[in-house]
Amino acid sequence: MTTVDTSAASPDAAETDVMLPYRVVARTRQTGDTVTLTLEPERRAVRHFRPGQFMMLYRFGVGEIPMSISGDPHHGDLLEHTIRAVGAVSRALQDTPVGGRVGVRGPFGVGWDLESAGGRDLVIVGGGCGAAPLRPVVLGALGARATFGRVVVIMGARTPADLMFAAEQQQWAATGSAEVYRTVDTAGPGWTGAVGVVTEPLAGLTLDPSRTTAFVCGPEAMIRFCARTLLRHGVAATDIRVSLERNMQCGVGHCGHCQLGPLLLCRDGPVTDYATAGPLLEVEEL
The missing domain is CATH 2.40.30.10 (Translation factors)
Incomplete structure (x- = not known):
């Protein structure tokens, strides 16, 4: 973890x-x-x-x-x-x-631990509301830009109107501070970007797996497919960090509502590495 x-x-x-x-x-x-x-x-x-x-x-x-x-x-x-x-x-x-x-x-909870990824390439993948907890990672990386290698941001949504922080994403791309890929499930009038799921631009990246740290947040199915794509790129499961969701109520590990196997996500998460999360997410209805 x-x-x-x-x-x-x-x-x-x-x-x-x-x-x-x-x-x-x-x-x-x-x-x-x-x-x-x-x-x-x-x-x-x-x-x-x-x-x-x-x-x-x-x-x-x-x-x-x-x-x-x-x-x-x-x-x-x-x-x-x-x-x-x-x-x-x-x-x-x-x-x-x-x-x-x-x-x-x-x-x-446990954070993304961006500091430990210093000197490495960052791949940041969000789907839907998953963009929200990832925004501090992007802002932190861009605020200390010389500390990191490539910063790749991939964001997906149902439609162009559902893309959060859209103006900021355009600014990140325009300034060249990050490589930004945006994709939607359904395009609307005037949309000239990609149509499809976030794993498509992720699969198309050329990565150095030995120096890549990935941050992934979104629906659990999206997390699983993104992690599998990163693993095929050769990125280690311990270098894939994911943010998980469960029904949190107390926030301090007392009530047990957010339990995922051995984890209480309000205390042991929501961020963990995929070496820990992967086996748990493969268990149906866990």
Whole structure:
């Protein structure tokens, strides 16, 4: 499993589990059903997060859900969460107006550990909402561009309108700071990009497997197929990092709702390497 040195950055469990009040200072529409909220602490900040970690967000009077952090980890005390409205709590959070108040616990979980990939080529593959927890990886890599080799970003969505952070992806490509490939399941009018699944541009890459670290997030089926493609490229399973989802409720490994085999994903994940995740994802209904 991917390991992270948490000795210097992580708060203790008691402090992490304290809910702090945040105010919405910006709302950015990403797609028809997805909004990015920018949150600012009212009193004091949650400890600094690592890309790949998540917060528990509470909409007062409605409920609490886990939500990946989609912002820049070096952006002061501000948090960004990109939220798709799929239920009562996510819709209530998404509809919080500028100036509105939410509760925040965290950060929780294991991050992507981008630092350990220094000097290597990065392949970052996201599908649908999987773009959100990967955005901090891209921002972190581009913010320390000289530290890494190639930075390849592959993003997929159902339609062009469902591509999140579309303007940013175009900017990354235009500046040459990253190789960006975008593909959709169904093209609309004016779409000139690729049509198909993310494994197609991934399979077409020329990689040096001995110096490649991959970061993959999306539906579990997509993760499995991307990992298999990377393995065929010769990338080691320990160099393929994936972010997994389960029904998290407590965030601290007590309730067991997010169990995947021997893992409690809120505590042992959500990020792990494919050497650990692969055998578990092959078990039906695990």
